[in-house]
Amino acid sequence: MFDFTIAGVVAPIFLLVFVGFTVGTVGGFIGVGGGYMVTPALIVFGFPGYMASGIDMTHIAGKGVVATVRHRQLGNIDWTMALSMVAGTMLGVELGVRLLVHFKNLGISSVVLLITSVIVMFGLFLYTQIETRRAHVKTEQMTRDGEAVGREIQTSSLPRFFQNIPFFPIVRCRTARVVVSMWVIVLVGIVTGVLAGFLGVGGGFIRVPALVYLVGASTHIAVGTDLVEIVFSGGYGALRHSIEGHVDMMAVLFMICGSMLGAQFGSIATSYVRGPAIRYILSYSLILATFGAALRLTYVLTGQSVEILALLAVMLTLGEMIFLCLFIVSLVWFAVRRKRGKVVPPWVPALVVS
Amino acid sequence: MAESSKARAAVKFCFWTLAAAVLIFIVARAYTNGQMAAWFYYEAKVDGYAVNARSIMHATKEAPAVLKVGPFAYVDGERAVPVRKGDRLPANATGVIGADVVKRGRRARLQADTLVVTIPWQIAEKSGFKFKDTFQHKGIETYAWGAVWNVLMTLGLGLTLGYMAEGFTDLLGIKLEKIRHFEGH
Numbered sequence: 001m002f003d004f005t006i007a008g009v010v011a012p013i014f015l016l017v018f019v020g021f022t023v024g025t026v027g028g029f030i031g032v033g034g035g036y037m038v039t040p041a042l043i044v045f046g047f048p049g050y051m052a053s054g055i056d057m058t059h060i061a062g063k064g065v066v067a068t069v070r071h072r073q074l075g076n077i078d079w080t081m082a083l084s085m086v087a088g089t090m091l092g093v094e095l096g097v098r099l100l101v102h103f104k105n106l107g108i109s110s111v112v113l114l115i116t117s118v119i120v121m122f123g124l125f126l127y128t129q130i131e132t133r134r135a136h137v138k139t140e141q142m143t144r145d146g147e148a149v150g151r152e153i154q155t156s157s158l159p160r161f162f163q164n165i166p167f168f169p170i171v172r173c174r175t176a177r178v179v180v181s182m183w184v185i186v187l188v189g190i191v192t193g194v195l196a197g198f199l200g201v202g203g204g205f206i207r208v209p210a211l212v213y214l215v216g217a218s219t220h221i222a223v224g225t226d227l228v229e230i231v232f233s234g235g236y237g238a239l240r241h242s243i244e245g246h247v248d249m250m251a252v253l254f255m256i257c258g259s260m261l262g263a264q265f266g267s268i269a270t271s272y273v274r275g276p277a278i279r280y281i282l283s284y285s286l287i288l289a290t291f292g293a294a295l296r297l298t299y300v301l302t303g304q305s306v307e308i309l310a311l312l313a314v315m316l317t318l319g320e321m322i323f324l325c326l327f328i329v330s331l332v333w334f335a336v337r338r339k340r341g342k343v344v345p346p347w348v349p350a351l352v353v354s
Numbered sequence: 355m356a357e358s359s360k361a362r363a364a365v366k367f368c369f370w371t372l373a374a375a376v377l378i379f380i381v382a383r384a385y386t387n388g389q390m391a392a393w394f395y396y397e398a399k400v401d402g403y404a405v406n407a408r409s410i411m412h413a414t415k416e417a418p419a420v421l422k423v424g425p426f427a428y429v430d431g432e433r434a435v436p437v438r439k440g441d442r443l444p445a446n447a448t449g450v451i452g453a454d455v456v457k458r459g460r461r462a463r464l465q466a467d468t469l470v471v472t473i474p475w476q477i478a479e480k481s482g483f484k485f486k487d488t489f490q491h492k493g494i495e496t497y498a499w500g501a502v503w504n505v506l507m508t509l510g511l512g513l514t515l516g517y518m519a520e521g522f523t524d525l526l527g528i529k530l531e532k533i534r535h536f537e538g539h
Contacts, residue, residue, distance in 0.1 A: 008490045065512025075532030242501030260515040
């Protein structure tokens with residue numbers, strides 16, 4: 001147990017390191033900050049809600065740097081794309097925060113925030129799940145036909161539409177092999193930034209699908225590039241929260257130590273899998289988070305009288321982190337077995353690289 | 355050749371481990387010697403009474419916390435210091451009970467030269483999650499440069515720990531090559 005004198009809480013160090021580790025693993029693998037998972041966990045450990053948000057956002061900035069260092073080594077970052085998006089992201093986050101303050105003043109921030117979360121996350125889950133399923137089937141077909149299968153298989157036609165928008169300046173993102181109007185990237189930054197600022201999260205779970213389906217980046221590059229954005233948006237959020245007095249640095253320190261280990265594993269795990277595997281994990285994280293938000297929304301709409309709903313929401317959110325970690329571990333385990341020529345389940349070869 | 359890359363990896367790992375250890379030491383020392391708390395509980399954001407919120411959080415209507423009001427340099431579970439917006443907070447203060455709260459008299463009230471606190475916490479909610487919200491952190495302003503320091507330390511920790519891990523895998527001889535995104539596998 002450690003006495004966090006600034007937060008005014010006594011909490012076990014092990015749990016903070018563990019949460020940092022699990023969210024670091026998931027974040028390093030699918031390129032999300034994991035704010036929607038960590039904040040509830042910290043509240044369960046006894047941190048006040050505002051402190052939980054501040055500690056979470058600050059740790060996300062640190063974890064973003066850790067994961068960025070590793071993804072840079074793996075060649076998963078397109079710096080042109082990342083830096084083109086930064087200004088849009090920052091502007092979007094600021095607009096999102098102001099929008100949230102507006103709804104707060106109207107006294108309906110919780111309901112609007114939860115409804116938006118449910119709609120956005122469920123919509124993204126549906127699209128990602130359907131598209132990834134199609135990509136999975138296509139990969140299996142190609143494998144059966146004896147064709148060489150690339151690390152990335154996408155079936156969405158949206159990137160072609162956005163890449164054909166002719167507004168000057170057109171940028172060439174060499175690592176992602178994408179040529180697209182800079183305004184498309186900036187717009188993606190603004191829109192995802194608004195949602196991130198409004199929902200109070202890093203925004204990775206919106207930005208990764210947007211980079212894949214709108215800009216046309218491969219999933220691995222979307223993950224690495226998004227983590228660079230998370231460093232900027234997380235750093236900005238951390239500064240705002242620190243100024244407001246929502247950050248206990250010792251809690252952040254313990255969480256970063258855990259997430260350092262997790263982010264290594266999650267980032268390196270991406271080198272074992274194809275793009276659709278990352279998108280599957282992303283979509284499962286989205287649907288689980290949607291269930292959590294839906295339970296909390298029901299709880300708020302029923303006048304906070306059915307306590308079991310709040311309890312279920314907390315359990316689901318905490319269980320989600322462990323479930324996703326185990327899923328990632330199992331994918332790496334199967335990838336290694338396949339490399340060694342051992343038997344793996346039939347759905348595995350289409351998701352991992354040999 | 356292999357020897358020199360192993361030596362380079364060892365130097366890289368040692369350098370970044372040392373850098374990370376130095377940063378962790380600086381953060382831990384600033385936390386334990388009270389420097390960070392002094393930046394955190396820097397000045398009053400509102401007019402009111404500076405208190406140590408933690409020491410009064412078990413007060414009830416039946417057993418209220420009775421705090422002596424005066425210009426003390428240090429507050430504890432028996433003292434409160436009147437402050438104006440912008441005043442530096444006394445040592446050990448962790449919150450300010452706003453003058454408006456005292457005026458309403460529901461949670462705290464003035465009684466001669468004492469401040470009587472009866473309801474030191476209430477249930478608040480964040481994104482649908484309930485938590486116990488006390489007077490702690492209320493009515494306080496943090497030191498802006500302390501906030502910048504927090505962010506710089508966080509980013510520095512991320513950078514040093516990230517490179518330390520990279521140095522570690524290099525040292526173990528785990529060769530992580532750039533992913534060939536556009537080739538068949």
